[in-house]
Amino acid sequence: MTETLTRGRYSAFVLALLWGLSAVPAQAETCVTDDTDRKVCLARPASRIVALSPGATELVFAAGAGDQVVGVVSFSDYPPEARQRQSVGSHTRLDLETLLALEPDLLVGWVTGNPAEQLERLQGLGLPLYLSEPRRFEDVATSLERLGALAGTRDTARAVADDFRVGIEALRERHRDAAPVRVFYQVWDEPLMTVNDEHLISQAMALCGGDNVFGELPRLVPRISEEAVLGADPEAIVAGGMGEENRDWLDAWERFEELSAVRRDNLFFVPPSLIQRPTPRLLEGTRILCDHLETARGRG
Template sequence: MGLYRFAAVAALCVCAVAFAAPAKASAPMRIVSLAPSVTETLFALGAGPEVVGVSQYCDYPPQALDLPRVGSFLTPNLEAIIALRPTLIVGLELSSDVRQIRALNSMGYPVLLVSDDSLDQIETSIEKVGARIDRDAEARRLVARIQSQIAAVQNRLANVKPLRALMLVGHQPIVAVGPGTYLDELMRIARADNIVQTVGEQWPHLSMEFIIAMRPQVILDGAMGSDPAASVDFWERYPTIPAVRDRRVYGYAEDPMLHAGPRVGQSLEIIARKIHPEAWPRGVDN
């Protein structure tokens, strides 16, 4: 009987240890991002340590520069992605029909596709990514912060008069920000009437004759970058344009202006300050 009692006690001890032992922590995710806006969102949600690969265009935050490159959302490098053993691949819905994305799906790799063409889409994308990586609360806080930044700019501009404006992303050819883009939406919130609103293209190619005829009062020129002296010679040839005459041609840096994602509120303020500097008078608490 002593032997049986010993066996029973031993079994109970084993069960007690088994129940007392902490559950094994799940392995961290291995996330591959195929777009700059996705990479920024992942880092903003605190998932930076889980990002193992990014697109060739991802340059923010600085930590992303040290990560392996896996092509872009339209030309993803299938071999490079698979080599990183991802547990989640996040890209843009524009690439849903890309052959490599279909191949990844068929091989069983989890793929999440989001959109970033408008403020609503940017906010929805943040929430979708947050839900997928178990960071719902962080996503809600991030969206709330963006909405607060937008509301602050709107309050600043409540009494200003809209100005005719043009936003360019390049000169060769001349490419403008058109309707259906988040930048056009930011221009409207910044109380600007986009002169290409009726063109109907997201990134229309413009002639100088069109720009002269539309007489923009403010020009935001991405080809000038952040150097206020750049491209001056280009615009001085067209003094009849009100923006040129009144010296209201401004350059802007691609980062963050051309980056859809968590810093969209910051981009809005940059645009608004250039179009309506009077709403941020010097000497007043900004």
């Protein structure tokens, strides 16, 4: 009888265990919408992420998922740990063989920077691809939150996103009534290139009270001529350069003494990674830009 009871208890235990296991819900699929309105879904948090632009690399690290990044492209230099990750080529020409060998479970691409045909091929292989193209400050914050959701780092991503929102709003309030300054932003030198009002850099200028002299051009990053800059006669010229401390592009404008920006010594440098990458460090770059434009107002 004792043996019968023991067997009965064991059977009851097994049944209870099986019932308990069956009652545990399956892990819910995580889905987000990327910047092209595509739905990206993962069955489990991404553990092997490849970022296909320097900006994407920064965003993933900032979202708290740096440990999951296994591949990056050239010039992915921030944070410093990113330099230790496997290179998969440049953002303009991906090394697909190396990329696929990393067995990624999430790719973070750049809509206007990565070759469309290579992105299409990666999609055709069935790899989860999140396409990034922030055009507004809020887009930077929501990108952090979406990537945090896909990587299983929601809390970290949300905290960084909220800090970014608070910092941007503080700058917006501080410069809300600032007198306008007509600005030319140089994004490249040969060919000479700028940005229109749809670009995030122009959004930063506007927040600081800057009026983009080429804001109404139809292309996001239009090519222009020196003659066009002379005709626009900006009150301030802002540029990055070929490095984080290279002001050569500004020096080239000093020969045009007829420009208001040159006469007033309103030639300003902002480290390119702080303003040309749509990441949380854009807050720092925008602060620098606002300080420059405040200086320009004082020299008006």
